[in-house]
Amino acid sequence: MQVTEEVALEHGLTKNEYAAIKSILNRTPTLTELGIFSVMWSEHCSYKHSRPLLATLPVEGERVLQGPGENAGAVDIGEGLALVFKIESHNHPSAVEPFEGAATGVGGILRDIFTMGARPIALLDSLSFGELDNPRTRYLLKGVVNGISHYGNCVGVPTVGGELQTMNKYKGNPLVNAMCVGFARHEEIISARASGPGNPVYYFGNPTGRDGIHGATFASEELGEDKEEKRPSVQVGDPFTEKLIMEASLELIASGCLVSIQDMGAAGLTCSASEMAEKGGLGITIDLDKVPQRAKNMTSYEIMLSESQERMLAVCQAGKEDVLHRILKKWELEPCKIGYLTDDKLFRVNHKSQEVACIPVHDVAEGAPVCEVSAEKPAYVQTMPTYNEGVSLESWQDALQRLVAHPHFASKRWIYEQYDYMVQTNTVVRPGQDAALLRLKDSDKAVSVTTDTNGYYCYLDPEKGGKIVVAQAARNCVAAGAQPLAVTNCLNFGNPENPEIYWQFQEVIKGMRQACQILETPVTGGNVSLYNETRSAEGKVEAIYPTPVIGMVGLLENVARYMTAFFKKENDGIYLVGKPSENLGGSQYLKILNGEERGPCPEIDLQEERKTQQFILRAIRKELFSSVHDVSEGGIMIALLESLLWSGKEWGALLQPDCSVKNRTAFLFSEIQSSFLVSVGRDKEKDFLEQADQAQVPVVYLGKVTEKPAICWEDDILHLAEMRSLYEKALENTVAQ
Amino acid sequence: MKAVIITFPGSNCDQDCLWALREKAGFDVALQWHRDSSLEKTDLVVLPGGFSYGDYLRTGALARFSPLMKEVIRFAQKGGPVLGICNGFQILLESGLLPGAFLKNTTLRFICRNVFIKAEHHDSIYTSAISKGAALDIPIAHYEGNYYADTATLKKIEEEGQVLFRYSDKDGNVTEKANPNGSVNNIAGICNEQGNVLGMMPHPERAVDTYLHSCDGLALFKSLYQSLK
Amino acid sequence: MKKIPVIVTLKEEVSDPEGTVITHSLHSTGHTSIQSVRCGKYFELEVPEDMNQEEIEAVCRDVLSNPVIEEYRILTEEKI
Amino acid sequence: MKKIPVIVTLKEEVSDPEGTVITHSLHSTGHTSIQSVRCGKYFELEVPEDMNQEEIEAVCRDVLSNPVIEEYRILTEEKI
């Protein structure tokens, strides 16, 4: 087939990009070359819209062993141990085939971790869906949860946390982000950087099929015999093979026979081969006739662009091939030598004794021209109504009753009980509370892991929202007693070519940058997912809320000191560490109960946040608290209810706040930042108050834990028995309807 | 005291069993790959949980063809203790060492949570050290743990005392509400007629220290250790 | 080569929770005239023309189905 | 009443890991003449004699299968 500008445009390349390709090659590209450029220069692989902004995020820190640029980031946790972690999106595939879409998303993120030489120890999932009153949304949610469960459970990595937010901005375009955390010793960490010209390149795992080839908007005859509809964009996950390639990869890395290893994820063989060579400043030659193929008569274009799952590419040290063969055979995998490294810095592809591509590696891997984009502050930001005292409010009891029955606030048990969160027997704090906590069997240490997001705040005020999501993730780690260490992030946005969306993107990153700096949690990696929008029947394009998802890891030096969020003893004092407010701007209260979007997004002072978090960590180490829970969406009220219900006991609370309260509902549901709800034994109260005073951290006495299963505030009484069943059953009942 | 744990492709609780048996129950433990042709000399064989062969076809169905399973069957027939946990239990059914079959959970969902199980009697090598009347707090994690046997088989295993564990509430009452997956007669674990082969869906190796919510799984390993001494 | 289609279903006396759930969800989405759904598995074996029928039966009986709960049926084969 | 048997299979281009693993197992147990196995699902719908064919097709297409990766086939119905 003759390559023309028109064909290039059909591949999603711009005229300028096509011109750049021709001048790089000094000729017209072959179809295979065009395919290679089109996937490597796509947003997904080249970050051409986001690179300049991502470069502004802080990436350095004492503990950072590996920042952005490899398959995953890594941080030092002392004693020669390291955590390796990364988050990724699988939004689009999950929207069309929820089960396989989500399952293969989990598969991809696992490979990013074990290709670094780390054993995956935890998975998390961040889910943003439309309201569950819609049957299609329920179908999607069920499928996604089932897919994650199927894949994660089968490979034997516990899924220990995540989140679910339900708001109609995600109705047509749900978000499915998955995070994985791995454990390694420093010396086991391996790079995807190739070295040593002449070293053989091996392929192992599943054979290559015609799945996942996109950009292929051609008449089908030109690509092969088969019809377009037979070339599905969604793949079927194979967790069984994943488990085998995981064990084999870890054993290969430990054996020392490898130079580098990479999985074939987005853009398949093209991306893995060219990036590995590029990182080492080398060239690579591969022979497609050696690539195991599932389908008959595949063209070079198809083989290079296939996104079949569970495939690995590894560079072996010449002379150590027999070690590699032995290990792969043991795991019932077939070693296929498909090429070798060269020093000519060219990416050469042979097929049926012909060279079908010959491209300078650097240009294809790093040469995508950065896109010009402009930012414009959207009008809605100015015209957004704000909360004022005239807004009508319900009694706090009625409000709580209604909020708890909403999937956004109800227990997520229906989700996490479908995940094996205990395999590997390290899960100390299980899903269902704040951050999950995993002990490390080889030491006294434990690590906290969490994902957090708040698209709604980021919509109201992207910069503040960006700050809050980072702070909130850190608060979740702190509540478990763990020092926040570092961040991975998945930036889910609409079309960046729209200046208003780009503005959101830029502002969110500004906020994240400040928070990561002040809280000393550098960014070690992440993923960008753009074009998350849907076209309505009337042709109106609607983007999702700007949704950065923060994945954070934290460290607790002594696992015995771990903290939990639920009340432990009757009569313990309940305190708010932080400043109360009666502003309901940006609250879920107004959004869910009044059906109104009203700003402003809650205020956050990052210095105050840092001071409060450090105080909480010190006080946990001094054993001053019975429980610590962060205050987030739903404000003090939801934090209080969760602290009660999560205890599993039939306790209640007597509220007698020692601050002035004008409107109880506003006080309880205001989504104040930088605050924690703690319970303190009577014998520790004096010490606690003194320490807080010294640290200049504001504290408000709220009341005490009581024997009677009700929340009482003078004559206002709310019985908890019914609350518990609402809280526990609401999500399951909603999904099952 | 020696235990051999067999790793099938797709097993994922082999390391957890190893840790529990070695660090918490005092066994010498060896892992053997399913392709090995001979079984090491041992006092106990454990078939661990996980997804052998990806649970493809039927759970446990393909693992029974593994070369080492022939040896395990011979070991069991000679009276050697064989403990199958979760997927290991499923393999025992498929390979005919225990009667019955598994259906999908009635909830049609994977279920991961702690449940209570009650030992039916204490004359077994697996239950001798479990305190009488106690309900053990032990996790389950499975999609296909809904035990089924036809009426005649059920009658027989009930009469012969082959049902060793039933799902119960925390006080040891065997109620319908305490049944997480629809198993007939709340069956959580059964043994063969001779009592040397036990299959159970709950994971005792996941309840062996205070960081893991419960230590009740230890009672089962202690029973074994003492009985085999 | 020929293709042999095999259907494996749960025995009638064995309950089929999956079928029940599907039936239920069909009813709730308005397909009330569908009385019931039962679920099974389908396999397509590709075998040589002259393959021995007994071996096929053996594979269906001993591997593809579990006689404790399931039964199998071999449908008419197709040439390919 | 009549019974409508429906078969749902993965599209030919979609990989079928289950089928691959079963094939592999059959080979290792000596059934080497079985070239390959592909897996699918089987459903048996019980519907009234006069049920509208279009609705059945709709159920097969929209509920029992996902056209992104699967295709369905309705076999000849049976009276019951």
Ligand SMILES: Nc1ncnc2c1ncn2[C@@H]1O[C@H](COP(=O)(O)OP(=O)(O)O)[C@@H](O)[C@H]1O
């Ligand atoms: N999709 C999910 N997958 C796994 N666990 C989840 C999921 N959604 C929520 N959880 C768990 O439920 C608990 C409460 O979630 P959430 O209300 O989002 O917590 P927070 O507001 O403290 O971040 C957390 O422990 C979380 O890990």
Ligand SMILES: [Mg+2]
């Ligand atoms: Mg929290």
